[in-house]
Amino acid sequence: MSLSAVLDTIDTSLxxxxxxxxxxxxxxSISTDPAFKGDCDRAADWLVxxxxxxxxxxxxxxxxxHPMVVxxxxxxxxHVLFYGHYDVQPVDPLNxxxxxxxxxxxxxxxIRGRGASDDKGQLMTFIEACRAWKxxxxxxxxxxxxxxxxEEESGSPSLIPFMQENAAELKADIALICDTGLFExxxxxxxxxxxxxxxxxxxxxxxxxxxxxxxxxxxxxxxLHVMTxxxxxxxxxxxxxxxPGFYDGVEELxxxxxxxxQALAFDHASFLGDVGLxxxxxxxxxxxxxxxxxxPTAEVNGLWGGYxxxxxxxxxxxxxxxxxxxxxxxxxxxxxxxxxxEQWIRDRLPADCSVEFHDVAGSPAGIMQIDHPAFEKARIxxxxxxxxxxxxxGCGGSIPIAGYFQTYLGMxxxxxxxxxxxxxxxxxxxxxxxESFHKGIRSWARVLDKLM
Amino acid sequence: MSLSAVLDTIDTSLxxxxxxxxxxxxxxSISTDPAFKGDCDRAADWLVxxxxxxxxxxxxxxxxxHPMVVxxxxxxxxHVLFYGHYDVQPVDPLNxxxxxxxxxxxxxxxIRGRGASDDKGQLMTFIEACRAWKxxxxxxxxxxxxxxxxEEESGSPSLIPFMQENAAELKADIALICDTGLFExxxxxxxxxxxxxxxxxxxxxxxxxxxxxxxxxxxxxxxLHVMTxxxxxxxxxxxxxxxPGFYDGVEELxxxxxxxxQALAFDHASFLGDVGLxxxxxxxxxxxxxxxxxxPTAEVNGLWGGYxxxxxxxxxxxxxxxxxxxxxxxxxxxxxxxxxxEQWIRDRLPADCSVEFHDVAGSPAGIMQIDHPAFEKARIxxxxxxxxxxxxxGCGGSIPIAGYFQTYLGMxxxxxxxxxxxxxxxxxxxxxxxESFHKGIRSWARVLDKLM
Numbered sequence: 073m074s075l076s077a078v079l080d081t082i083d084t085s086l087x088x089x090x091x092x093x094x095x096x097x098x099x100x101s102i103s104t105d106p107a108f109k110g111d112c113d114r115a116a117d118w119l120v121x122x123x124x125x126x127x128x129x130x131x132x133x134x135x136x137x138h139p140m141v142v143x144x145x146x147x148x149x150x151h152v153l154f155y156g157h158y159d160v161q162p163v164d165p166l167n168x169x170x171x172x173x174x175x176x177x178x179x180x181x182x183i184r185g186r187g188a189s190d191d192k193g194q195l196m197t198f199i200e201a202c203r204a205w206k207x208x209x210x211x212x213x214x215x216x217x218x219x220x221x222x223e224e225e226s227g228s229p230s231l232i233p234f235m236q237e238n239a240a241e242l243k244a245d246i247a248l249i250c251d252t253g254l255f256e257x258x259x260x261x262x263x264x265x266x267x268x269x270x271x272x273x274x275x276x277x278x279x280x281x282x283x284x285x286x287x288x289x290x291x292x293x294x295x296l297h298v299m300t301x302x303x304x305x306x307x308x309x310x311x312x313x314x315x316p317g318f319y320d321g322v323e324e325l326x327x328x329x330x331x332x333x334q335a336l337a338f339d340h341a342s343f344l345g346d347v348g349l350x351x352x353x354x355x356x357x358x359x360x361x362x363x364x365x366x367x368p369t370a371e372v373n374g375l376w377g378g379y380x381x382x383x384x385x386x387x388x389x390x391x392x393x394x395x396x397x398x399x400x401x402x403x404x405x406x407x408x409x410x411x412x413x414e415q416w417i418r419d420r421l422p423a424d425c426s427v428e429f430h431d432v433a434g435s436p437a438g439i440m441q442i443d444h445p446a447f448e449k450a451r452i453x454x455x456x457x458x459x460x461x462x463x464x465x466g467c468g469g470s471i472p473i474a475g476y477f478q479t480y481l482g483m484x485x486x487x488x489x490x491x492x493x494x495x496x497x498x499x500x501x502x503x504x505x506x507e508s509f510h511k512g513i514r515s516w517a518r519v520l521d522k523l524m
Numbered sequence: 525m526s527l528s529a530v531l532d533t534i535d536t537s538l539x540x541x542x543x544x545x546x547x548x549x550x551x552x553s554i555s556t557d558p559a560f561k562g563d564c565d566r567a568a569d570w571l572v573x574x575x576x577x578x579x580x581x582x583x584x585x586x587x588x589x590h591p592m593v594v595x596x597x598x599x600x601x602x603h604v605l606f607y608g609h610y611d612v613q614p615v616d617p618l619n620x621x622x623x624x625x626x627x628x629x630x631x632x633x634x635i636r637g638r639g640a641s642d643d644k645g646q647l648m649t650f651i652e653a654c655r656a657w658k659x660x661x662x663x664x665x666x667x668x669x670x671x672x673x674x675e676e677e678s679g680s681p682s683l684i685p686f687m688q689e690n691a692a693e694l695k696a697d698i699a700l701i702c703d704t705g706l707f708e709x710x711x712x713x714x715x716x717x718x719x720x721x722x723x724x725x726x727x728x729x730x731x732x733x734x735x736x737x738x739x740x741x742x743x744x745x746x747x748l749h750v751m752t753x754x755x756x757x758x759x760x761x762x763x764x765x766x767x768p769g770f771y772d773g774v775e776e777l778x779x780x781x782x783x784x785x786q787a788l789a790f791d792h793a794s795f796l797g798d799v800g801l802x803x804x805x806x807x808x809x810x811x812x813x814x815x816x817x818x819x820p821t822a823e824v825n826g827l828w829g830g831y832x833x834x835x836x837x838x839x840x841x842x843x844x845x846x847x848x849x850x851x852x853x854x855x856x857x858x859x860x861x862x863x864x865x866e867q868w869i870r871d872r873l874p875a876d877c878s879v880e881f882h883d884v885a886g887s888p889a890g891i892m893q894i895d896h897p898a899f900e901k902a903r904i905x906x907x908x909x910x911x912x913x914x915x916x917x918g919c920g921g922s923i924p925i926a927g928y929f930q931t932y933l934g935m936x937x938x939x940x941x942x943x944x945x946x947x948x949x950x951x952x953x954x955x956x957x958x959e960s961f962h963k964g965i966r967s968w969a970r971v972l973d974k975l976m
Contacts, residue, residue, distance in 0.1 A: 227835075269838070271836050271838070273836070278801065279801055280799055280800030281799060285821070285823045285849060285851065286719065287816065288799070288920070289816070289821040289823045289849075289851050290806040290816055290819055290821035290920070291795075291796065291804045291806050291812055291816050292799065293805040294805075294823055294824060296755075296826075297755070297756075297758075297759065297823075297824060299827075300751070300752040301756040303748075303756075304749075304752045304753040304756035304757075340743070344743065344744065347732055347733060347735060347740070347744065348730075348732030348733075349730065349745060350875065350876055351745070351875040351876050353743060353744060353746075353874065353876070354743050355742070360743055363742040363743040364739065364740065364741070364742055364743050367742055369737070369742035371737045371741045371746055371749075372746060372748040372752070372830065373748075373837060373838055373839050374748075374829070374830035374832045374837070374839070375748050375751075375752070375827060375844070376827065376829075376832040377826070377827055378826035378847070379825055380826045380827075380828040380847075383883065384723050384825070385825060385826070385847075386721070386723070386823070386825055386849050387825050387826070389825075389826075392827070393832065395831060395836060397737060397836065397838050399738065399741050399742065422803075422805065423802065424800075424802055424805070431835065431836060467738070468738045468742070469736065469739060469838075470738060498736075
């Protein structure tokens with residue numbers, strides 16, 4: 073009975089909840105750009121006030137960068153920590169937006185504005201669930217810590233030190249993270265596998281200056297040729313990555329997960345069709361869902377050298393540059409793979425060429441502990457709200473926070489989110505469906521009801 | 525006797541000749557930049573006045589772009605046409621110049637300023653030779669046409685139409701072109717082989733927009749991977765170009781030229797060492813001079829795609845771009861090679877990728893007719909001036925004008941120039957040695973004496 077009262081309150085107060093979200097969206101908290109430092113601070117203040125109004129003991133906590141917001145409520149019972157981030161991506165190119173990204177509005181069932189989905193709309197689903205619960209019950213459902221970051225879109229430089237310094241305060245029974253999406257924009261999903269990331273930028277140098285290809289073409293080493301020959305070897309003809317030992321630690325899917333994924337009947341034709349493709353281009357002996365969730369990859373993210381302006385310049389360039397990243401799964405170790413990659417490139421350099429690496433870093437994959445009892449409870453709660461069995465899914469991208477909770481706080485994490493594939497996060501015209509927001513709030517009320 | 529009087533006059537009037545060159549160098553006739561249109565016009569006017577003062581019937585001749593300067597003198601005897609260009613390259617990056625590029629000066633034996641070598645200093649060597657001849661003899665040595673272009677550094681858009689429209693007026697017994705250099709900065713040289721050029725820019729497309737490599741990495745075709753695999757195949761392991769039929773029409777060197785080139789004892793270690801290299805990287809069964817003069821090449825001049833800014837963006841880009849050019853020799857046909865190249869790329873595209881070509885164009889190699897009697901006369905004249913046997917050399921770059929004279933006017937061309945390897949043409953701090961200028965003027969006096 074009490075849950076249904078909370079859900080009813082959520083339904084009737086949706087306009088007010090939406091207005092509050094629009095207020096937060098008006099604050100241009102772009103963390104990567106120092107010009108918006110004051111706005112990041114203002115977003116943190118706004119959230120502290122919001123949480124205090126719900127009875128949380130809430131504070132803005134300084135870091136060398138943008139502040140954290142930490143709030144506590146309750147002293148007994150199960151203890152959950154909720155994580156979200158209040159900072160947003162830059163908005164350029166501004167001319168591709170149909171409206172001012174920081175003048176948000178509800179348009180035809182979507183909430184439009186920078187951060188609507190990533191992550192202000194998502195984090196507010198949890199806060200609004202708390203508000204509805206409080207208004208029905210007079211108290212929150214148990215012991216809740218809310219932990220909001222302001223640097224997620226700029227590499228989270230303060231996150232690990234802050235977690236280490238405040239480990240005792242932040243440790244809970246489980247972390248709830250709301251920064252992911254529905255499966256195929258309709259099936260509620262709990263992410264249980266997150267790919268890790270290893271990355272390296274490098275420069276191959278040949279001549280000590282740009283040369284004229286008329287004078288030197290045919291005798292001088294061209295770093296662009298060296299670069300293409302090396303990168304062309306990164307995959308074999310079946311799509312496998314050729315680095316020695318790259319697949320060490322890659323595990324096959326457990327049967328239960330494999331069966332669940334088969335049941336999802338992933339529509340890869342539509343997934344690829346939406347971006348103008350039709351043929352899965354990865355490892356030829358793997359299913360499409362494996363390709364994007366549970367198999368490692370190597371991708372060239374950027375490549376440049378020589379002349380790229382209008383017309384022709386018959387230059388033989390002195391340098392070629394590339395940015396390459398690897399998505400990692402299971403127990404692949406970035407600290408083992410990256411040095412192998414560097415040596416693999418050095419081994420392929422011809423005489424007269426040298427290579428220099430920059431920005432070499434990695435983080436391992438995250439594997440959630442689905443035998444933790446919270447997972448099954450949350451899965452049932454989500455299934456009830458959405459009327460579709462919720463799925464344990466993978467996530468091709470890297471959400472390092474989940475691994476940090478495990479590593480630095482010894483706490484399992486559960487990733488539940490309500491974003492849709494067309495939310496345009498990090499792009500112009502970002503939006504969050506009113507359905508995502510509304511049913512997201514209801515979902516958290518149901519999850520809290522089961523967990524607490 | 526009369527030649528030595530001319531040479532003496534050249535020696536004694538060098539300061540005045542240098543001052544005249546400095547006057548011309550002060551005019552910023554950058555043809556590619558519309559802001560300097562008036563200056564190009566002014567440079568043409570300056571040359572018309574200079575030539576008129578020598579008794580030439582000289583005129584600025586309009587084109588849809590910058591004007592030509594055409595001047596005639598004499599009505600009988602052998603008829604030579606002299607070609608040079610009065611326009612210059614842009615000067616950026618300006619901060620790398622040690623002085624204002626258009627405030628030229630003589631510094632420690634070099635004339636410093638934009639255009640000093642390319643091509644104002646070189647074209648003035650011929651005009652000053654005419655001046656000295658005139659001052660000694662009262663007339664010019666024979667029938668001379670001077671043809672100066674103002675668009676050489678911006679693709680010569682008006683050149684072919686102008687030559688076609690004025691073919692009867694411009695046709696002479698031979699064309700003299702002064703836009704090349706000494707061999708190894710010391711041996712006088714007549715260029716008898718010019719490599720041609722075929723070029724193509726192309727874009728390989730995969731997804732219809734940039735993708736997130738977390739979401740799509742491992743399933744979506746990455747155009748940068750496609751690009752690197754294709755370009756890596758452009759050469760085999762011995763440095764040969766792999767395009768079918770690419771070597772059709774490539775001829776072996778005549779024995780006489782091969783022997784002369786051997787006698788030049790080309791110091792390739794120093795040639796490569798100056799640019800930080802040590803190993804000839806081209807076709808492994810060819811000599812270094814063949815690699816740069818008489819063998820065709822394929823070079824990637826530019827390559828770009830994905831993210832190239834600071835830090836990392838794990839983008840899976842929708843497009844990859846390249847600019848590729850081929851240096852052509854002997855009878856290689858650019859109109860045969862370019863379609864083969866396009867098809868060769870199409871044949872290597874995987875499913876879901878497409879390619880689009882831009883800026884596809886070519887011109888064949890130029891082979892000078894060294895059995896024309898003017899060649900041996902000029903070779904002897906140059907050998908006498910420099911005290912070193914002059915050489916018939918190749919030129920790795922493309923100087924299309926020589927081919928145009930053959931094609932459109934049925935006239936052989938002889939390329940003689942006095943530039944040095946360190947003249948920094950097209951770069952900051954361009955210079956022309958006073959020695960190049962002085963002995964260049966003397967060289968032309970001797971060549972005219974032999975030819976006329």
